[in-house]
Amino acid sequence: MPHIVIVGAGLSGLTVAYRVRQHMPDARLTILEPRNRAGGNIGTEQHDGFRVETGPNGFLDNKPGMMQLCQDLGLADRLLAASEGSRKNRYVFVRNQLYRLPSSPLGILTTPLLSFAGKLALLREPFRSSRRPAGSPEDESIAAFGRRRFGREATDIFLDALVTGIHAGDPEQLSVAATFPRLPQYEAEHGSVLRGVLATSRQRKQAARARGEPPPPPPRMWSFREGLGVLVERLQHNLGVSLQCGVRAVALTANPDHPRWTVHAEGGNSWSADAVVLTCPAHQQAPILADFDPDLAREIAAIPFNRVVVAVLGYRQTDVPKPLDGFGYIAPQNTRRDVLGVQWCSSIFPDRAPPGMVLWRALCGGVNRPDVLDGDDATILRACQREMQLVMGVRGEPVFTRIVRWPQAIPQYVIGHSARVARLEARLARYSGLYLTGNSYHGVAMNDVVEQAGFVASRIADIYGPGKSLPQTSV
Numbered sequence: 001m002p003h004i005v006i007v008g009a010g011l012s013g014l015t016v017a018y019r020v021r022q023h024m025p026d027a028r029l030t031i032l033e034p035r036n037r038a039g040g041n042i043g044t045e046q047h048d049g050f051r052v053e054t055g056p057n058g059f060l061d062n063k064p065g066m067m068q069l070c071q072d073l074g075l076a077d078r079l080l081a082a083s084e085g086s087r088k089n090r091y092v093f094v095r096n097q098l099y100r101l102p103s104s105p106l107g108i109l110t111t112p113l114l115s116f117a118g119k120l121a122l123l124r125e126p127f128r129s130s131r132r133p134a135g136s137p138e139d140e141s142i143a144a145f146g147r148r149r150f151g152r153e154a155t156d157i158f159l160d161a162l163v164t165g166i167h168a169g170d171p172e173q174l175s176v177a178a179t180f181p182r183l184p185q186y187e188a189e190h191g192s193v194l195r196g197v198l199a200t201s202r203q204r205k206q207a208a209r210a211r212g213e214p215p216p217p218p219p220r221m222w223s224f225r226e227g228l229g230v231l232v233e234r235l236q237h238n239l240g241v242s243l244q245c246g247v248r249a250v251a252l253t254a255n256p257d258h259p260r261w262t263v264h265a266e267g268g269n270s271w272s273a274d275a276v277v278l279t280c281p282a283h284q285q286a287p288i289l290a291d292f293d294p295d296l297a298r299e300i301a302a303i304p305f306n307r308v309v310v311a312v313l314g315y316r317q318t319d320v321p322k323p324l325d326g327f328g329y330i331a332p333q334n335t336r337r338d339v340l341g342v343q344w345c346s347s348i349f350p351d352r353a354p355p356g357m358v359l360w361r362a363l364c365g366g367v368n369r370p371d372v373l374d375g376d377d378a379t380i381l382r383a384c385q386r387e388m389q390l391v392m393g394v395r396g397e398p399v400f401t402r403i404v405r406w407p408q409a410i411p412q413y414v415i416g417h418s419a420r421v422a423r424l425e426a427r428l429a430r431y432s433g434l435y436l437t438g439n440s441y442h443g444v445a446m447n448d449v450v451e452q453a454g455f456v457a458s459r460i461a462d463i464y465g466p467g468k469s470l471p472q473t474s475v
């Protein structure tokens, strides 16, 4: 009976364990986690009727992984879709004003966000050459790709807002292929992003029609009535594994015989394992691997993370002059504001605030304003309140506040990321029974990590599953 040790009890670690358990009901599974609770970045708190998400606020259904996991965990009836208003009404704050983001071709033609020349540049996208200028670097930044395809204005507003909203990163530094792989893929396959989007949507509709189903709705954001914390609780409840909290893995050694691996923890304890899955963030995986394979560890340590503060504020409805029916707004990174954006949580999901109140989450910091994290809580709150007054015209003081600091928040897939991951994977192929996953390699969203966790669990089951003899190769 193989023993599998999983390092980290975030969404990745818990999902790997859950999926391995499905493939291999008899396997011995141990999860090591330094904190006193599972869930990693995910955390839901209750404060006087405010339901607060301290990390992620929801997940998209643009990949099947999360929805399938919810089904399998019996959570389908707890799912909560984001409000229709939050899907349609998303804003950017530029030139000291809130503008609604266009969501249709007509919206693009009429938006005051772009000049006439900016609109023309955007509408010319399908007719631009898909050939890149001679001498272009192999891996292109999001900003360079955007300027080449959509023009400078659309890039500075729309693409920057997208990158700020998801990655709190710099479009000049992030790799388009690693961060938004579909964009260069559409260009390569259809000669244009817009044509690629239209063709994909047509194919999806045709496939649905062939199955006798209605056309698929556009991607939507989801959570649960109780908040995302319920996902962690349900995963934990279904695992039947030994979850060892208060245990920080610090090193890994390879043994000449079975069991192949030993995971060493702070304080001197160790666990022998046939297979080890590191799911903690890259900056935590690197020190664990430093003695075992310094080159591998160096590559992993080079993946940068940004710094983010989540500032949660509850206001009285009567202090908000305009009703806010929408997702919230983004202030593109190039504006370098104290607040990167605000999610109007109680407008996105019901029951996030008590009656007569609203709940908002401001995201601050990101790659261009890491200094925000150096301020004390009072300074951060003052900056957020100033921003709420300016942007939403809120009057009065918040009735509830909560500050959560993320000193190493979201991995940044900078130029060269895909090549780095390819080198890592080639190196890793030497070691049977060692797996690296989490949000540092193939996607930062909950959806991505759940998908990756499923792949890892299948590979483990292929090697160690029922009827398989333990591999004999030594590391």
Ligand SMILES: Cc1cc2nc3c(=O)[nH]c(=O)nc-3n(C[C@H](O)[C@H](O)[C@H](O)COP(=O)(O)OP(=O)(O)OC[C@H]3O[C@@H](n4cnc5c(N)ncnc54)[C@H](O)[C@@H]3O)c2cc1C
Residues within 6 Å of the ligand: 007, 008, 009, 010, 011, 012, 013, 032, 033, 034, 035, 038, 039, 040, 041, 042, 054, 055, 056, 057, 058, 059, 060, 247, 248, 249, 250, 279, 280, 281, 284, 288, 308, 310, 406, 409, 410, 437, 438, 439, 444, 445, 446, 447, 449
């Ligand atoms: C502020 C913020 C907002 C976000 N918003 C969204 C969103 O709205 N939607 C979305 O889809 N995604 C969002 N994300 C991303 C998403 O939360 C993460 O990608 C996902 O939760 C990562 O899960 P994980 O298990 O891979 O990593 P983590 O959640 O980081 O879990 C890793 C675990 O490993 C543990 N660990 C660390 N070091 C060690 C060690 N040495 N030994 C053992 N264990 C260790 C940690 O304590 C942690 O529990 C957000 C992230 C942040 C930070």
